[in-house]
Amino acid sequence: MKNKMNIQTLITASALLAGVATVQAAAEAPAQGVPAKAADEGITIRLPDLKKAAENAKIKVSGYAQAQYIYADSKNNNHNANSGFDIRRAAISVKGELTDDWSAEVGFEIDSGDKGGKLGAENSTIFVDKAIISYKTDFGKLTAGYQKPAFVMEEYQSSKTQLCIEQSIATAYFTNLAGGSLAGRHGGVWWDGKVSGLKYGVAITNQYKEDMNKDQNDGVAFYGNLGYEFKNDSLKIEVGVNGVYNPGNDDEDAAVAGLAGAVYGLEPFAKISSGGFQAIVDGLYADGDDDVMKDSVFGVNGTLAYRFESGIEPVVRVSYLDAGDNKNIDPSKLKFVPTDGSKDYDSACGVYVGANFYANKYIKISAGYEYTKFDGGARSEDVNAFRLQLQASF
Numbered sequence: 001m002k003n004k005m006n007i008q009t010l011i012t013a014s015a016l017l018a019g020v021a022t023v024q025a026a027a028e029a030p031a032q033g034v035p036a037k038a039a040d041e042g043i044t045i046r047l048p049d050l051k052k053a054a055e056n057a058k059i060k061v062s063g064y065a066q067a068q069y070i071y072a073d074s075k076n077n078n079h080n081a082n083s084g085f086d087i088r089r090a091a092i093s094v095k096g097e098l099t100d101d102w103s104a105e106v107g108f109e110i111d112s113g114d115k116g117g118k119l120g121a122e123n124s125t126i127f128v129d130k131a132i133i134s135y136k137t138d139f140g141k142l143t144a145g146y147q148k149p150a151f152v153m154e155e156y157q158s159s160k161t162q163l164c165i166e167q168s169i170a171t172a173y174f175t176n177l178a179g180g181s182l183a184g185r186h187g188g189v190w191w192d193g194k195v196s197g198l199k200y201g202v203a204i205t206n207q208y209k210e211d212m213n214k215d216q217n218d219g220v221a222f223y224g225n226l227g228y229e230f231k232n233d234s235l236k237i238e239v240g241v242n243g244v245y246n247p248g249n250d251d252e253d254a255a256v257a258g259l260a261g262a263v264y265g266l267e268p269f270a271k272i273s274s275g276g277f278q279a280i281v282d283g284l285y286a287d288g289d290d291d292v293m294k295d296s297v298f299g300v301n302g303t304l305a306y307r308f309e310s311g312i313e314p315v316v317r318v319s320y321l322d323a324g325d326n327k328n329i330d331p332s333k334l335k336f337v338p339t340d341g342s343k344d345y346d347s348a349c350g351v352y353v354g355a356n357f358y359a360n361k362y363i364k365i366s367a368g369y370e371y372t373k374f375d376g377g378a379r380s381e382d383v384n385a386f387r388l389q390l391q392a393s394f
Helices: 002-028 050-056 170-173
Strands: 058-074 082-097 102-111 124-135 140-145 186-195 198-206 218-233 236-246 263-273 278-288 297-306 312-322 345-360 363-375 381-393
Touching: 082 124, 124 297, 140 198, 170 278, 170 312, 186 218
Parallel strands: none
Antiparallel strands: 058 082, 058 381, 082 102, 102 124, 124 140, 140 186, 186 198, 198 218, 218 236, 236 263, 263 278, 278 297, 297 312, 312 345, 345 363, 363 381
């Protein structure tokens, strides 16, 4: 046994000595392709600092999915109420912070439309939600690409942070007003800046929403926003105004039905938050040439919410819309609502009552009931909608 251990010890020692000799010889010989320095100097080969290089470029993936149950009915529809489960929306976004100054973001969304998540069906699409390149300076941020400009607050804010499950009738109307020339996703360039509590922005975009290739455009639209933010302990107040001017498309030979004249919109707003309390009010106004609009349009949204420490958040929203002599308010713009097809209403008023429960920072459960009344048409219309929604975000 002792002799066996001695033999093993000798073998191990010999192997270690051989390894040391090999390493020393390798160190003394110049590396291939690397010229040797003076004999008394060592040879240093510096590899890239991979950790530092990785920190310079940061990639962030985020997204969310919304599963919904709905029961919706209206007084005049000739069919049964719409009810059932639906994959309302799913979205994913990838943002790359390439340097301290440059970043890029691309986002895609699956929207079930009116067909309960059946892709390829009418109003059900996979589409680009955002595709932008941004350059940040000490004075502000320059952005080029495709995104929503700052007009119609419920429209340009993310759906995953909205207090109410679906948009109001005023928001739905103004988003689609004048062929979608005022709100929604547009291709263009943006500049956003902030000086102390003063925030401002300007943008030049294509004329029509959801048109990345300029197929429907004969010109550009102009956006601007100005606001002031005040903070004092837990109290935060922001007031401002968003605006847009679209000069219209005067090309009579245009392949699509474009704007026959100019149209513009204004949106004064105020947001107040303190602790768990939130109050949001925005007014919407639009007018234009007679060939585009017969009368000016006015709308308003007012939302109140309070989040308790338990994660429960009651929400109330009141929305009003007056289209005047345009008489073109369409109840079907409310998601999943069955109607009789009438679109000749000149006013509408909706009241939403609901609650959100934030189980954690990823899971949000919402329930809400909304009643909307439409007047000024051949006959009045009453719409009722109850929704349950489960949202998971990351």
